Amino acid sequence: MFSYCTDPGTLEGLTWLSCYLTTGKHQSIYWAVGTVLLLLAITAPTALLFGFGGASAARSRFAPLSWFGKIYISVVRGVPDIAFFLFFVIALDQAFEWVRHKVKCPDWDQEVWQGNDFVVCAEAKLPLGNAAQWVHETYGFFLAVLTFAIVFGAFAANVLYGAMQAVPRAQIETAEAYGMSNRQAFWRILVPQMWVYALPGLSNLWMVLIKATPLLFLLGVEDIVYWARELGGSKTAQFTDYPHPDWRMWYFAALLIFYLGFTRVSEIVLDKIMRRLTKGQATMAGEAQRKAAA
């Protein structure tokens, strides 16, 4: 990076550190921070959407839809995350490729399953075998987003389902008395009021999601914990210009600060949202706000 970094063996102190922290390998961990933040930024709303869909389905009066919602919630919540990430993602990827295979190569005469092997025609590969590495990485990233969204969506669905039940029945009755249809009562009365009950549960999920990102490496996405372990491990002089003993402690300490800072900021933001949502609600906190204002 810097011009004086050509011979790191002769450097000492801060100059050495400035060279060490700007190697190509360290740039990877800085990128990984961005990857993790981007993943959270995309996953959180997607998971919320999945959760909302799951909760609405579970409440549905149409029995099959309600079964679907309830099965989704209980199955995904019951399967260990690591099993989900190891097997479900591979299965999902294969399902995509299988569909593409059926569409794109109808005259393929070989089996798709050959023993342990999953073989589809070259045109059906996702991404295509000759695609650039960044395409593969982006695909892996979105597979990760989808998997996280499905897993955390199930938990969010349960939280939202509970929150929908928690809205006082009297509110809905009033809506009905005004002549609102079920749909109108749902969107205009139930949904705006349920968030205040859902937020504590959802904020828990957000905190868990922040810390679940190391699971990314199971999907081939290199996250910050992977790089911290890789960079911190002891290095012998034969293979690097920057040999050092086991420094994982320092890297993990840096991660600790990053995660604590991140969760602290999240807490502050969530508190603000909570105060905002409480305004005018028929809850104890809402009552307290009203009294303080009066």
Add this chain to the structure above:
Amino acid sequence: MNKLILSVAALALSAGLASAQTVRMGTEGAYPPYNFINDAGEVDGFERELGDELCARAELTCEWVTNDWDSIIPNLVSGNYDTIIAGMSITDERDEVIDFTQNYTPPAASAYVGLSADADVTGIVAAQAATIQAAHVAETGATLLEFPTPDETIAAVRNGEADAVLADKDFLVPIVNESNGELAFVGEDVPLGGGIGMGVRESDGELKGKFDAAIQSMKDDGTLNAMIKKWFGDEALVF
């Protein structure tokens, strides 16, 4: 006639596609000198140099991918990459799931390393999970302590969590040499496995054939031995 032209065109097109296919080489990137991530953040090591040479000889376009060791075989059979070139010893167990090319290192010795030369190799022994060394430790009756990465197995010995570590000797030599006497080899070397080969899908006979031929040509003209000496030192076993 139209149909004929169409099918000829389709054939030409698919042949063109096949030759333009990239072979994706899956590795772990955490097992120097076999494979590791260098200062520039790229895959480097014996297997990087070997793999690039093999691809050149087999006239393939290759791309390097890193993957967690634990899921390295499932991702191969599922088609996320096309080969495993990650210091993987050829064993019967693995051979049931995937195919191996001929070995590109001779059956190499594994060795125990402890804090002193008289460390207890029947006590607690660290090894990387899902390796031949882990299987061997379990057989000897010692208490096996498994770790996901090779580096953590060494750290476990350094901090006293394990009495010794069992790993490929080629991996351990540079670590012991640079430990300033902190670490030492314990007892005799342990011969394990049938050498290291490239893993390919069982259905991928064509690719296996190409790499087999390329490895054979490197064995025949001596470049493989030179490469092994370059990365593992002059005492390393050669063909």
